[in-house]
Every structure is written in structure tokens, then in C-alpha cells.
Amino acid sequence: GIQVEQSPPDLILQEGANSTLRCNFSDSVNNLQWFHQNPWGQLINLFYIPSGTKQNGRLSATTVATERYSLLYISSSQTTDSGVYFCAARGVANAGKSTFGDGTTLTVKP
Amino acid sequence: DAGVTQSPTHLIKTRGQQVTLRCSPKSGHDTVSWYQQALGQGPQFIFQYYEEEERQRGNFPDRFSGHQFPNYSSELNVNALLLGDSALYLCASSLAGPTKQYFGPGTRLTVT
Numbered sequence: 001g002i003q004v005e006q007s008p009p010d011l012i013l014q015e016g017a018n019s020t021l022r023c024n025f026s027d028s029v030n031n032l033q034w035f036h037q038n039p040w041g042q043l044i045n046l047f048y049i050p051s052g053t054k055q056n057g058r059l060s061a062t063t064v065a066t067e068r069y070s071l072l073y074i075s076s077s078q079t080t081d082s083g084v085y086f087c088a089a090r091g092v093a094n095a096g097k098s099t100f101g102d103g104t105t106l107t108v109k110p
Numbered sequence: 111d112a113g114v115t116q117s118p119t120h121l122i123k124t125r126g127q128q129v130t131l132r133c134s135p136k137s138g139h140d141t142v143s144w145y146q147q148a149l150g151q152g153p154q155f156i157f158q159y160y161e162e163e164e165r166q167r168g169n170f171p172d173r174f175s176g177h178q179f180p181n182y183s184s185e186l187n188v189n190a191l192l193l194g195d196s197a198l199y200l201c202a203s204s205l206a207g208p209t210k211q212y213f214g215p216g217t218r219l220t221v222t
Contacts, residue, residue, distance in 0.1 A: 030208035041147070041198050043213040050208070086152055090208055096166035098143070098202075098211065100152035 002027045002091035006101035013077050013108050021072040021104045023087035031090035034072050036083055077108045114203050114214035122220045123191050131186040131217045135203030142184040145200040159184050196221045
């Protein structure tokens with residue numbers, strides 16, 4: 001099945017800094033989502049982005065399907081951005097199953 | 111419009127027992143997927159249900175089984191619980207096909 005790798009595993013920033021989180025996947029995808037997991041375990045949808053670029057406030061994401069990666073940008077980070085960020089991909093050949101990366105743990109310091 | 115709901119929120123069981131977790135999908139969704147998330151890891155796909163049938167399965171033993179009802183709600187059953195089954199169990203709903211998944215708040219299972 002498809003393999004998903006996220007980097008970096010951990011990221012520590014000062015409030016106001018910008019960051020880029022990366023998600024590499026090993027095969028063609030027809031579904032890619034970015035999530036933020038809150039301290040209680042709830043996965044919050046950030047972007048549904050199998051290809052192209054989307055923006056939502058301080059967050060934006062780009063998926064380059066032909067090169068098999070996706071990037072999540074966080075600008076002017078705030079302490080409330082802290083938490084674990086996951087990407088999840090569904091391979092074209094395995095459309096029912098989403099494979100998650102191991103996540104990036106972001107800590108934003110005041 | 112209610113989102114995905116799961117019950118119970120927390121559960122403590124003894125090794126060897128059986129457990130049933132429940133999920134109600136987002137209104138209008140017909141597909142339910144279950145995931146297991148161990149501490150410090152990403153969620154792992156268990157299986158997916160569509161039209162009351164198991165459509166796809168991840169690398170989980172037969173102790174893990176499920177069911178989908180005509181109203182699209184779903185149950186996850188785990189038999190002969192092991193200590194390693196302690197985890198957060200997440201349910202996601204979607205429309206059929208490569209569409210956006212919405213996750214419930216999860217059930218935290220502790221096996222002692």
C-alpha cells in the first residue's frame with residue numbers, strides 16, 4: 001500500500017514565525033487531507049487537497065501530485081497553533097483506505 | 111447539522127473481555143471508516159463499511175469486526191482484548207468514493 005512520510009517530526013517556533021510542514025507519499029493519490037489533532041484527540045479538518053493550492057486565513061496548502069508531495073504553510077504562528085498535524089492520503093489503487101503519516105508536533109512559544 | 115458522534119467517550123476493560131464501540135455518521139454520509147490510534151502514532155486504518163458491507167480492511171486480526179446498519183451508523187467490536195488494544199478509536203464518515211472524511215471525537219479504550 002501507499003507509504004506516507006511527514007517531516008519534520010518536531011518543530012518549535014516563536015510566536016509570529018512562519019513554518020512549512022511536508023508530506024511525501026509513495027504512489028498516486030486521489031484524496032489527501034491535512035488535519036490538526038487537538039489535545040483531546042479530535043482530528044480537525046484543515047484542507048482537502050488532492051492537488052493544487054488552497055488558502056484559509058493564515059494557513060495554506062499545496063499538493064504537487066505529479067511529484068508526490070504536499071506542503072502545509074502556517075504563517076504568523078500563534079500559541080493556539082500548537083499540536084500535532086497529520087496528513088492522510090488515499091492511493092488510487094486502494095481508494096477506501098486512508099494512510100496517515102506519523103505527524104509533525106508543532107510547539108509555538110509565546 | 112450534527113457531525114460524527116461516537117460513544118462511549120472512555121472505556122476501561124479487562125484483558126480477555128469484549129468491547130463494542132458505536133459511531134453515527136455525519137448527516138447525508140453513507141460510508142464509515144474505523145481507525146486505531148496508539149499513543150504517539152498516526153491513526154491506522156481498521157476497515158471501512160459501505161452499504162452494510164465491509165468494503166476494505168487494514169492489517170488487523172479477525173478479533174476486530176464491525177457492522178453497519180441501514181441508517182449508516184456503525185459498530186466496531188473487539189474480542190479477546192489484549193493490553194495492546196489500548197488506544198484511541200476514531201470513526202470517520204464520508205460519501206462513497208475519494209471524498210473528504212470527517213472524524214468523530216473518538217473513544218479512548220484502556221485495557222488492564
